[in-house]
Amino acid sequence: MTTLAIVLLMAASVFAIRISGFVAARATIPPGWERALGYVPIATLTALVVASVTNRSEQMSIGIVAAMIAAAISWRVRKTWACIVGGMLTYWLLALAF
Amino acid sequence: MRGFLAMLPMWTGAIPVGLAFGLAARGAGIDALDAQVMSLLVFSAAAQISAVSLIDDGAPAIVLLATTLLLNVQLLLLGLAAGRETRPGWLGRISGAFFLTEGSFGVAAAIGRLTLPSLVGAGVSMYTGWNIGTALGITVGDAIPDPRSIGIDLVAPLAFLAVLVPLVRNRPAVVTVVVAAAIVLILTQIVPSGVAVLGAGVGGSLAGAWFAGRPEMAARR
Numbered sequence: 001m002t003t004l005a006i007v008l009l010m011a012a013s014v015f016a017i018r019i020s021g022f023v024a025a026r027a028t029i030p031p032g033w034e035r036a037l038g039y040v041p042i043a044t045l046t047a048l049v050v051a052s053v054t055n056r057s058e059q060m061s062i063g064i065v066a067a068m069i070a071a072a073i074s075w076r077v078r079k080t081w082a083c084i085v086g087g088m089l090t091y092w093l094l095a096l097a098f
Numbered sequence: 099m100r101g102f103l104a105m106l107p108m109w110t111g112a113i114p115v116g117l118a119f120g121l122a123a124r125g126a127g128i129d130a131l132d133a134q135v136m137s138l139l140v141f142s143a144a145a146q147i148s149a150v151s152l153i154d155d156g157a158p159a160i161v162l163l164a165t166t167l168l169l170n171v172q173l174l175l176l177g178l179a180a181g182r183e184t185r186p187g188w189l190g191r192i193s194g195a196f197f198l199t200e201g202s203f204g205v206a207a208a209i210g211r212l213t214l215p216s217l218v219g220a221g222v223s224m225y226t227g228w229n230i231g232t233a234l235g236i237t238v239g240d241a242i243p244d245p246r247s248i249g250i251d252l253v254a255p256l257a258f259l260a261v262l263v264p265l266v267r268n269r270p271a272v273v274t275v276v277v278a279a280a281i282v283l284i285l286t287q288i289v290p291s292g293v294a295v296l297g298a299g300v301g302g303s304l305a306g307a308w309f310a311g312r313p314e315m316a317a318r319r
Contacts, residue, residue, distance in 0.1 A: 001159050003132040009159065010149060010166050011139035017170050018195035021177015022186065029178070036307035037171050042271055043278035043302025044168045045144065045262040047295040050279045052151045052255040055291055063252055070256050074263035081114035083260035084253060091249050 059095055066091035103219075112201070112227030113234070115143050118257040120235020122147060125245035125253070126154035130236045137232040141199070141225055144169040144261060147254050148295075154251070157292030165292065168299045176203045183212040190214050197221025270310035278302025 029037075053067045054060065070087030077083070116137065123133035128150065136146050145166040152162045176198055186194055194217055202220035206212055239245060266275055278298040285294035 003128055003153065004135065006149070006153070006159050006162060007132055007136045007139060009163055010136070010145060013163050013166050014140050014142050014145055014170050014173070015196060017167065017173045018177055018198045019191060021174045021179075021198075022181040022191040022195050025178055025181025025185070027178070029175075032307070032311060034175060035310055036303055037175060039270065039274045039303035039306035039310075040168050040171045040299060041144065042262065042265050042274045043306065044148075044165065044295065044299035045258050045265075046275045046278040046302060047282040047298035048148050048151065048165075049255045049258045049262065050282045050298075051286055051291045051295050052258075053252075054283065054286070055155070056251060059249065063249070066252060067255055067259060071259050071263055074260050078264055080257070080260040083263070084114060084118050084256045087256040087259070088249070088252065091252055095249065 059091075062091060062094040062098065065094060103223075109223070109227035109230075112224050113231035115147075115257055115260070116228045116231020117235040117238070118231075118253045119143065119146050119150070120232040120237075121239045121245070121250060122150045122235075122254040122257070124236055124239025125250035126150050128153060130240065133236055134229070134232055137229050140166075141197070141228060142166070142170055143228070144258070147257050151254050152292050155291055157290060161290075161292035161296065164296055165299070168296065172200065173198055176200065179203075180212065180217055184214045184217065186214050193218050194221075197225055199224055268310075270306045273309040274302045274306030277305035 049067065053063050056063050066087045069090045070083045073086040074080075074083035119137065120133055123136075123146075124130065136149070140146055148165050148169060149162055152165065177195060180194060180198065180203065181191070184190070184194065194214055197218055198221060202217065202224045206217040206220040209216060239250070242248070242250065245251075262275075266272060278301065281301045282294050282298035285297050288294075289297070
């Protein structure tokens with residue numbers, strides 16, 4: 001499958017989720033379901049971070065340390081750019097040092 | 099228009115993440131045009147950055163689409179809330195839905211009663227920032243001769259962290275993070291990483307919902 005085909009399928013899926021809320025506005029969702037749905041992005045994002053940081057063939061341990069520092073920065077500063085820039089700077093400094 | 103203006107400060111959030119996406123996409127060898135089209139049509143940071151990692155790993159399309167759905171499941175709840183408040187016609191539903199993001203919903207809801215124009219205005223503003231960021235990231239990514247050698251593949255997980263950390267606001271969220279991390283570490287030893295992410299996404303969120311639903315947590319609400 002070409003990347004463009006994947007992009008189009010992704011666009012269709014995300015739009016389907018976006019529009020279904022608007023269309024089903026009168027429907028009610030049981031509170032238990034609503035609560036579970038709120039944790040899905042947290043779990044999936046965590047899994048993506050852990051999988052991609054531990055999956056790197058080169059400099060894996062440096063990548064893990066850099067990600068932890070970036071998480072701490074994000075916790076304190078709450079700025080997207082600070083998290084990314086801080087993490088990359090840590091990575092480059094550690095890569096130079098070791 | 100008020101939504102658009104209120105959203106301007108959020109450009110500072112949308113541009114860096116868009117830049118990170120563009121950079122990561124080029125680092126993973128995704129065509130510049132495909133990356134920009136993705137930002138124009140999909141308009142979802144989490145879905146797009148995960149797609150970069152998964153395409154890079156050679157994950158099958160079905161795994162990629164399932165991850166896209168899981169990452170955006172909260173848009174269903176936002177759409178329900180927005181639909182109830184604004185009661186739009188078909189055209190309004192389509193435009194409201196296309197530009198719906200967590201950030202734009204939050205801003206539009208914060209400037210007073212939620213209306214369709216403020217929701218769409220905020221969404222269009224964020225969309226503009228997101229696509230400018232993507233274009234910048236693609237340009238910067240193309241200027242770097244060997245992105246992988248300087249660790250550009252780390253940009254994607256860092257961008258996820260920037261989205262994830264502010265979401266972890268209570269103990270059930272912490273439980274979700276710990277369980278999802280444990281599941282993915284175990285599953286990646288057995289199955290391809292895309293499938294492991296899906297399993298951890300489902301398992302982690304069930305654990306979080308279970309923890310939040312315990313009688314002692316429910317009593318605190």
